Structures are given as structure tokens and as C-alpha cells.
Amino acid sequence: MRISIYIPFLISAVLALAVPRAAPRLPPRLAAWALTCAALVMSVAWVAALVLLGVNGAGQIPEVAERGPWSAQALQAEDPVSSVMSVACGLALAATAVALAVVSRRGVRTLLQARRECRRLPGDGELAVLDDEGLEAFALPGAPGRIVITRGMLCALDGAERKALLAHERSHLHRRHHLFLIGWQLAAAVNPLLRPLFTAGGFVLERWADEEAAASVGDRALVARAVARAALAASDKQRHPSAVLAATGGPVPRRVQALLAPPPPRRGLGLPLVAGALLLAVCCGSLARAAADTDTMFDVAGYESCARAQPHLADQPSALPPVGPAQPGPDLPEHCE
Numbered sequence: 001m002r003i004s005i006y007i008p009f010l011i012s013a014v015l016a017l018a019v020p021r022a023a024p025r026l027p028p029r030l031a032a033w034a035l036t037c038a039a040l041v042m043s044v045a046w047v048a049a050l051v052l053l054g055v056n057g058a059g060q061i062p063e064v065a066e067r068g069p070w071s072a073q074a075l076q077a078e079d080p081v082s083s084v085m086s087v088a089c090g091l092a093l094a095a096t097a098v099a100l101a102v103v104s105r106r107g108v109r110t111l112l113q114a115r116r117e118c119r120r121l122p123g124d125g126e127l128a129v130l131d132d133e134g135l136e137a138f139a140l141p142g143a144p145g146r147i148v149i150t151r152g153m154l155c156a157l158d159g160a161e162r163k164a165l166l167a168h169e170r171s172h173l174h175r176r177h178h179l180f181l182i183g184w185q186l187a188a189a190v191n192p193l194l195r196p197l198f199t200a201g202g203f204v205l206e207r208w209a210d211e212e213a214a215a216s217v218g219d220r221a222l223v224a225r226a227v228a229r230a231a232l233a234a235s236d237k238q239r240h241p242s243a244v245l246a247a248t249g250g251p252v253p254r255r256v257q258a259l260l261a262p263p264p265p266r267r268g269l270g271l272p273l274v275a276g277a278l279l280l281a282v283c284c285g286s287l288a289r290a291a292a293d294t295d296t297m298f299d300v301a302g303y304e305s306c307a308r309a310q311p312h313l314a315d316q317p318s319a320l321p322p323v324g325p326a327q328p329g330p331d332l333p334e335h336c337e
Contacts (some may be wrong), residue, residue, distance in 0.1 A: 002079050004293070005052055007286035008045040011279050012193035015042060022272050023200040024254070027264040028208035032180055034276060035201050039187035039194055041280045046191035047096065048287050050089045052294055057086025059298065070301035071308065078297050096190050103189040107182045111141065114178075118142035126173075127166070129154065135233045137165055139172035139245050147173060156233040160217070161226035167213035168223065172245040175212075177205045181245075206250035210259055224259035227252060 015038060023031045056075065058064050061083055065072035118140055121128035130136075130150045137149040147169045154162060172178075184198040210227065214220040231252040258264075 004286040005049055005056075005290040008042070008049040008283050009193075011283045012042050012046060012191055014279065015276075016193045016196045020196050020200045022276075023204055024207070024258075025264075026269060026272065027266070028204050028211055030269070030273075031204045032177075032201065032208055034273065035197050035204065036180060036183060038276060038280060039184055039197050041283065042194055043187040043190040045283050045287055046193075047093070049290070050093050050096075052287075052290050053081060054086050054089035054093065056294055056297070057081035057083060057089065059301070061086070065301075065305070068298075068302065069305045070298055071304040072301070074301035074304045075297055078300070079293075099189040100186065103185050107185065111178075111182075114140050114145075115142045118144075118146050121146050121148065126170075135230075137169060137230060139169040139177075141173070141176070141178040145173045153230065153233065157226060157229060160219075160222055161229060164213050164217050164219075164223045164226035165230055167216040168209045168227070169245075170216075171209035171212040172205070175208065177209070177245050180205060203250045203254070205245065206255055207258060209245070210255055211263065214259060214263075220259045220263075224256045227259070228256050 019035065019038070023035060026034065056079060059068070059070065060072045060075045060081055062072050065075070119142075121140075122130075126144070126147055128146045128148050130148060132150040133152040134150050135153045135156055137147075137153045140146045140148050147166060149166070149169075153165075157165060180201060181198075184194075184201045188195045188198045210223055214223045217223060
């Protein structure tokens, strides 16, 4: 367990460094789902690793071991974890719970606000045109959501560009991209090392909508021009709710450059996907190994505590088998259970 329990932390750091470079090179839709899988696995792994470390460290505190009962010395001999580490894990778990509650509350409140805004918008169709000289266009999630565009933005674009811009926002709405963002926010609240995934994910979602808009209108250069003109014309003080996704979001120059290039190739995707899947598999395997080792160590420590309380048990040959992933803990005699 000494090494395996720390592997999830190491893999989280590796993903934080690798994802910002790898994600933009994948097809946007595939990248979004890959980021979602990675965020889910690594957030669960982060919590599980903290719990295992905290339990192991707490079990080595003599006062806690007496209530077990198990031998704190036996646990320390197998995998020493300081009480400071145990307290730090407990504080980290408490901070994780608070952060998760705050982000969850904020997400729910934002979605409810977006739904209220949808009901207030004029008209009943998917498109809502605001009689405003401001330059804004965005997808507002709701049940159903709405595409909101101001009259000022409509006047700033020609007919073909308006069609491309609306196709972009329609992709955000129909693909429910806001749920991806909320999921990544929750994962980053649980595991702070996953914050780069949230940043990279925002760009991936904009690229996803760009590619679907290009497929819809059949002209990548047109979508690039529409995105660029909308971004240049957009107001610096946008007033839309925080839950929306706008065509002017993300690093626009990189998006325009990607649209002016050929579509993302489907070939050559095996290496990054296999590498990512391998990292997640190693993370899950290390956690399973750490959990099994922890269970075995506590079984051994419990047997040793019983053997010390009843010295005649110490002569039994199976008293203290070595801890290992393939070796179960010893069976305690009935009078010692």
C-alpha cells in the first residue's frame, strides 16, 4: 500500500499537465466525453485515496487502536502513516465536501435562473430576438432552452453569418453542453488538480459547436468568419447569465485557426486514447490494491492485538502472515473475534 495509495494523486497531476495539450488535438466531441470519463474516475479516486490514507493513519493512533481493537504497532510496521497525515486527509475530505456542496448549490441556482430567464424571453420558439442594440448571442439552457440573440448582433452579421452563428448556438443547446461544464466543475471541486480539465473542456465545447456549425452550413470558412466577427463586435460587458455558452467564448483566434484548417483527422487517435485509458486503469488498479492491503493489514493487526491479550495464541503458526495482495488475513479464533 505504501506506493499504490499515492498513485491516484500522481496520475491526477499527470492529467493536469497533459490534458491542456492533448484535448485540443482530438475531435472535439470525443475529447469532451474523454474528459468527462477522466474527471469522473479521478474525482472518485481522489476521495477514495484520501479515505484510505486517513483510515490507515487514524488506525495507527494508540487511542483509536484500543477501541478497534487492533495493534497500532502492527499497522505502523507494515505502512507507517503519521497522525499529521491522517488529520490532513480528514481536513481535505471536509474541504472537499464543502466545496462540492457550494459548487452543487451554485450549479442548481444557475440552472434555475436560466429557466426563469427562458420563461421571460419574448416569443415561444427556440429563437428569441431581443430588441437591444447590444451585441450578444448565446444558448440559454432550460426546459426547453432558448437561443438568444440581440438585434444589434443580427445587424452586425450578414445572412450567411447569422445562419452559422445560430447553428453554433443550436449545437450548444441540443448537445446540452452546459451539463458537461457543470460536471467538470463538480469534479474540480472534488479534486483541485482537475481544474485544468475544466479550462480545456470549455475550449473543447466551443470547438464541438464550431465543427457542428461547419457541418450544418457546409462552409468552415464561413463559420470562422462569423465567429471572428461576432467576437470582435461583442460587447465587453455581456449581461447574460453565467450558465450560458456563447459563440464568442473561449480563445477565439485558436478556434478560427482550427476552422480554417481541415477537419480533425480520425486517424492517429489510438495513442492518446490508449494512454489515457491506461492511466485510468492503473489508477483503479492501484486503489483496489491499496484497499485490499488495508483490509489485510487491519486483519493482521487485529489478530496481533488478540494474541497479545491472550499469549497462548502467539504460538499458533499462522499468527502474523506477511501482508500481500494475494494473501487474505488470518482467521481469528472464535473466542478472539
